[in-house]
Amino acid sequence: MSLLRVERVSKRYRRGAREFVALREVSVEMDRGELVAVLGTRRSGRSTLLRVAAGLERPDEGVVRFDGRDLARASDALGRRLCFCHATFSAMEGERALDHVASPLLAQGSSLGEARHTAELCLRQVSAEHCASLRPDELDGAERMRVAIARALACGPDLIVVDDPLAEAGVMQSDQLLRLLRSLTAENGPGVLMSTDDAMCVSGAKRVLLLDQGQLRPEAQSPPAQVVSLEARRAGI
Secondary structure, three states: OOOOEEEEEEEEEEOOOOOEEEEEEEEEEEEOEEEEEEEEEOOHHHHHHHHHHOOOOOOOOEEEEOOOEEEEHHHHHOOOOOEOOOOOOOHOOOOOHHHHHHHHHOOOOOHHHHHHHHHHHHHHHHHOHHHHHOOOOOOOHHHHHHHHHHHHHOEEEHHHHHHHOOOOOHHHHHHHHHHHHHHOOOOOOEEEEEEEHHHHHOOOOOOEEEEEEOOOEEEEOOOOOHHHHHHHHHHOO
């Protein structure tokens, strides 16, 4: 049984008198330990797909199942086993990045000391321990995403959903963030479902889902490199 199953999901939005179809009978499956990337241009439906998969929006048709349960009836999993990773920070969660990482644990009943200790470990896991005492408005785009990932990790999730994690990162920072996301899935770690509009940023993903105008296309696969032996080349073959 797959950890996450998006089954023939459709989603529509209405703007005035016009109706827009964001998703058309989309189906996706993934398990723990997988890094799955949804690749699509702006208005392809990729953000809608991730929000539906994370339980933030309900589909108009179809169903999303998490660990075999209808996600609409599994509210106890949201923010715990299934975490949507967002790089926005509410002033209600505290002044420092450390407080923001600890906030979901405090909401779940952990003591302040336990929550802050776990938050420190998670910031260290994402190489953002230097951000602990900084305010969110003092972080750059890549640091905000690292802190957001740490906040999700603090809950010990089975699946992390992160929409466009590279949007505010430079080229070098994007590569580092991708390595971080890949590392999280190692050794039976959580699954990671991410989105991007940059085809150069899906290297290392276990699967790449192409989304175009709300519909999934055949999965993209990197072609195998051609291997030619040195002996053959010397012989002119």
